[in-house]
Amino acid sequence: MPDKATTLIxxxxxxxxAARMLLPSLYGLVLDDLLPPSLRIVATARSAHDDASFRALARTALAEHVPAAFFDEAAADRFLERVTYVTLDATDAAGYQRLAEAAGTPGETAIFLSTAPSLFKPTIDNLAAVGLAGDHVRLALEKPLGSDLASSREINDAVASAFPEERTFRIDHYLGKETVQNLLALRFANLLFEPVWSSNHIDHVQITVSETIGLEGRGDYYDGAGALRDMVQNHMLQLLALVAMEPPSAFDATAVRDEKVKVLRSLRPMRVEDSVTGQYGSGAVTGKPVGSYVEDLGRASETETFVALKAHVDNWRWAGVSFYLRTGKRCPERRTEITIQFKCVxxxxxxxxxxxxxxxxxxISIQPEENITLELMAKRPGLDRGGIRLQEVPLAIGRADAFEDTRRRIAYERLLLDLxxxxxxxxVRRDEVEAQWQWIDGIRAAWASAGQKPRPYASGTWGPSAAIALIERDGRSWND
Structure with a gap:
């Protein structure tokens, strides 16, 4: 592992x-004294600021997005003292020299690149031209990393021209969530689960990522992506891989990612009849009336805002087990959840x-609350002279209860600290990203070949009725 960075760009x-996640995350790390004492933070964007005006902007963001009970003026001052600002148009090569000068003497440097994908290549070329690339620099990339396998390879090739794979950090912020990491602990630190974690004992798996929101100002991006590429390609396939992977030999980057890649490469090509797409219409969410996707977007569109899939991992462990995935906007509630349904006795x-x-x-509930619940059968209290009464009883481990002395961290805190x-x-490693895109491209090609269009569904519901039929025709039900 390389040395800790002395500069973060x-x-x-x-x-x-940055306002909602990155700045509050860095503040949290400063509050807990987790950052290297010598680490300097160089912030950059197109907006014209000097150090003082950007620090004022950052303080406003902290005051707005950090919980009041967690905000400490002295810690904010310690954080902001580390921060300098450089105004930079990513397409202007002349500005990168100013950035390099602000970064100072070349040392171990970490760069967090949150820009449009179209700017990746010119940004990387310009970073390399001023010495901000190579063996002393690691680069983190925020999604989207392409719109299909071909464009993803173009981006990855551009990155690889200046940054070797071991110094390229592709972000999926779900992997920074405590409960997602706890899935690994649950599986591989407890003898109870791993012996039954296979088709011998598991009937099926469900993964749900639902949102109550609509476009929220992301119309241009979302309409070009849709639910399949926005959610399934990255977050949901990463969750599936963690559920289905074989035990890694160690908790290190190579071992964990090797096992995830095996799962992603074992995904069976999707049949059209095993997929459902939808687009939300008008309705009510949490008791408030909302408009349709077309109304929110302001133009006609055939982009899907809901996807339900029945996937299969074709290997020995998971033969015959269905993985049901669904994600959508304008659903009844915000929820990210993994359900492992065991077989009957x-x-x-x-x-x-x-x-x-x-x-x-x-x-396994990931958001909005982080909980793990195991539902067991127990005898109901009573003499039961006419027969025995059984009742399902939940054994729940709420993170807030089990770890009440530990504050809930933003996922980016872990990821920024690891960077x-x-x-x-x-x-996420390059071969993971490309395996994900290969499967997603196959689904989109099947939709195009079959002329599949999104079905309408009312806002505030769990998608089109066909999504219910997808699972109920197998004699199962969604965990609503």
Whole structure:
């Protein structure tokens, strides 16, 4: 692992991501004394600022996005003292020399690149031209990393021309979430689960990522992407890979990512009949009336805002197990959740006494609350002279309860700290990205060949009725 960075360069420092996530995350790391004492932060964007005006902007962002009970003026001052600002148009080669001068004497440097994909290549070329590339610099890339396999390869080739793979950190912020990392601990630190984590005992898996929001000012980007590329290609396939991967030999970047790639390469090509797409119409979400996607966008569109898929991982462990994925906008609630549905017991000794049992279920909730719930069967209290009564009982591990003395961190805190320290374990490798795109491109090609168009669904519902039929025709139901 390389040395800790002494300089962090933050592109897109005046943008929404920086205000909501990056600046509060860096502040949190300063508050907990987790950053190297010598680390300097160089912020850059097109907006014209000097150090003082950008620091004022950053303080405003902290006051708005950091919880009041967590905000400390002295910590904010310590954080802002580290920050300098350079105005830079990413397409203007002359400005990069100013950036290099602000970065100072070449040392171990980390760059967080949050720009439009069209600017990746000129930005990387200009960074290399002023010495901000190579063996002393690591580069983090924020999505989107292309719109298909071909464009992803173009971006990756441009990055590889200046940054070797071991110094390229592709971000999927879901991997920074505590509960996502806890999935690895749950599987591989407990003897209880791994022996039953296969088709021998698991009936099916569900992964849901639902949102109540609509476009929220992202219309131009989202209409060119759609739900499949915006959510399934990255976040959901990463969750699927963590659920389905074999035990890595160690918790290090190579071992973990090797196993994820094996899963992604084992995904069966999608049949059209195993997919459903939808686009939200008008309706009500959380009791408030909302308009349709076309109204929000301001023009006609055939972009999908909802996707439901039945996927299969064709390997020994998961033969015959269906992985149901669904994601959508304007759903009834915001939820990111993994449901592991176990099979029925092979024989119920209680059936003759009038008791029915429900198969066990493990529910891993990632947001808005981080919880793990194992649903078990238990006897209801009572003398039960006419028969025994069984009831499903949840064993819940709420992170807020189990770790009440630990504050809930933003996912970017972990990812920024790993970038600064040079640990790529929770970042995505090139072959992972390309395996994901290859599968997604196959789905989009199948849709195009079949002429599949998004079905309408009312805002405030769980997508088109066909998404319910997708799982119910297998005798199963979504975990709503």
């Amino acid at each position: 933050l592109f897109g420092a005046t943008g929404d991501l 092979p024989h119920s000794m209680f059936a003759g006494r009038g008791a029915t049992s429900t198969p066990n279920r493990l529910v 600064i320290e040079g640990d790529p374990t929770l970042f």
